[in-house]
Amino acid sequence: MDYRYETNDKAREFHKKRTAFIVIKDKLYYIRNSEQSHWEFCKKKGISKEQFNKMTRGYYIDENIVFYKGNFTYDEDLIKDGLKYIMKIKEDCKLGKMKIYFGLRIPKKDEPWEYDYYYGKITADNQLIKNKEN
Numbered sequence: 001m002d003y004r005y006e007t008n009d010k011a012r013e014f015h016k017k018r019t020a021f022i023v024i025k026d027k028l029y030y031i032r033n034s035e036q037s038h039w040e041f042c043k044k045k046g047i048s049k050e051q052f053n054k055m056t057r058g059y060y061i062d063e064n065i066v067f068y069k070g071n072f073t074y075d076e077d078l079i080k081d082g083l084k085y086i087m088k089i090k091e092d093c094k095l096g097k098m099k100i101y102f103g104l105r106i107p108k109k110d111e112p113w114e115y116d117y118y119y120g121k122i123t124a125d126n127q128l129i130k131n132k133e134n
Contacts (some may be wrong), residue, residue, distance in 0.1 A: 004053070004071055007037045019093055022057040028085060028092065056081045060093060066101040066115055074102035074117060087126065096124045
């Protein structure tokens with residue numbers, strides 16, 4: 001199963017709980033209270049798979065925010081892009097403190113999804129504190 005383009009019932013339940021975001025042409029779009037995936041959202045906008053895989057996307061849930069692109073990966077460009085938009089996401093969604101992650105580890109069958117790279121955190125008063133191990 002390619003999780004970028006296929007969404008199973010378990011994922012749809014998760015999608016309803018998170019606030020997803022995607023950057024399209026330097027504009028943030030949000031998917032809230034919906035079982036819709038990022039790909040389903042973009043496909044309706046006429047975006048190709050090639051374009052989709054280059055876009056910064058992610059979600060917020062339970063004081064955690066994660067950014068990724070492609071097959072749930074990250075690189076230096078994605079980190080820069082995520083940091084460019086994080087305060088706008090925080091403001092738009094009226095979020096407090098949160099831990100910042102980049103990338104997700106695709107699980108083996110029946111294992112949970114895990115965040116990949118822990119970057120640091122943002123305090124309730126908007127202080128960005130980078131993880132000392134980075």
